Amino acid sequence: AQSVTQLGSHVSVSEGALVLLRCNYSSSVPPYLFWYVQYPNQGLQLLLKYTTGATLVKGINGFEAEFKKSETSFHLTKPSAHMSDAAEYFCAVTQRVDMRFGAGTRLTVKP
Amino acid sequence: GAGVSQSPRYKVAKRGQDVALRCDPISGHVSLFWYQQALGQGPEFLTYFQNEAQLDKSGLPSDRFFAERPEGSVSTLKIQRTQQEDSAVYLCASSYGQASAYEQYFGPGTRLTVT
Numbered sequence: 001a002q003s004v005t006q007l008g009s010h011v012s013v014s015e016g017a018l019v020l021l022r023c024n025y026s027s028s029v030p031p032y033l034f035w036y037v038q039y040p041n042q043g044l045q046l047l048l049k050y051t052t053g054a055t056l057v058k059g060i061n062g063f064e065a066e067f068k069k070s071e072t073s074f075h076l077t078k079p080s081a082h083m084s085d086a087a088e089y090f091c092a093v094t095q096r097v098d099m100r101f102g103a104g105t106r107l108t109v110k111p
Numbered sequence: 112g113a114g115v116s117q118s119p120r121y122k123v124a125k126r127g128q129d130v131a132l133r134c135d136p137i138s139g140h141v142s143l144f145w146y147q148q149a150l151g152q153g154p155e156f157l158t159y160f161q162n163e164a165q166l167d168k169s170g171l172p173s174d175r176f177f178a179e180r181p182e183g184s185v186s187t188l189k190i191q192r193t194q195q196e197d198s199a200v201y202l203c204a205s206s207y208g209q210a211s212a213y214e215q216y217f218g219p220g221t222r223l224t225v226t
């Protein structure tokens with residue numbers, strides 16, 4: 001069975017500071033991993049995904065994530081937070097079609 | 112349309128009523144997914160269609176939930192005899208391909224409140 005754990009339901013950073021959102025997964029076979037962002041009253045938007053190949057994945061809005069098999073992690077980072085990054089972030093894993101999401105991390109950006 | 116659309120955006124139902132939620136996927140997308148997102152939680156997988164075939168319905172919480180996609184485009188999620196625990200946002204997503212590596216494009220969701 002596959003599952004996702006997001007450490008920290010709330011993360012607060014200052015504008016311009018590093019953003020680090022943690023995601024650990026469990027999967028019996030090599031997974032496909034995703035990060036989605038959700039703004040209030042909107043659907044989810046894909047930030048980036050890992051399927052195969054390079055383990056450092058770059059996404060939209062300056063975000064990137066690194067797949068670390070030995071640590072079963074797929075943490076999301078951004079070097080410098082912007083006010084517009086304030087949103088809910090979801091890590092997800094899939095092996096077949098039923099995508100499993102974490103509980104989400106709400107990112108707050110302080111001016 | 113450019114994206115996935117869902118209607119209605121908001122639905123209030125009295126306990127015991129039946130509801131029908133509609134999803135219009137992106138034109139040409141083969142795969143369609145339904146998710147249930149409870150307040151403060153991540154989306155939970157409900158069911159998956161490949162064209163008109165419902166290939167996975169393992170996430171449907173009870174036999175009160177029924178989904179269809181008769182012509183391989185628009186899909187409807189029906190909930191019979193709604194209960195308070197059905198209150199959630201129901202998200203629809205579509206993707207171009209059949210493999211799980213393809214990006215899923217999400218609609219804005221239907222917020223269902225059962226009173």
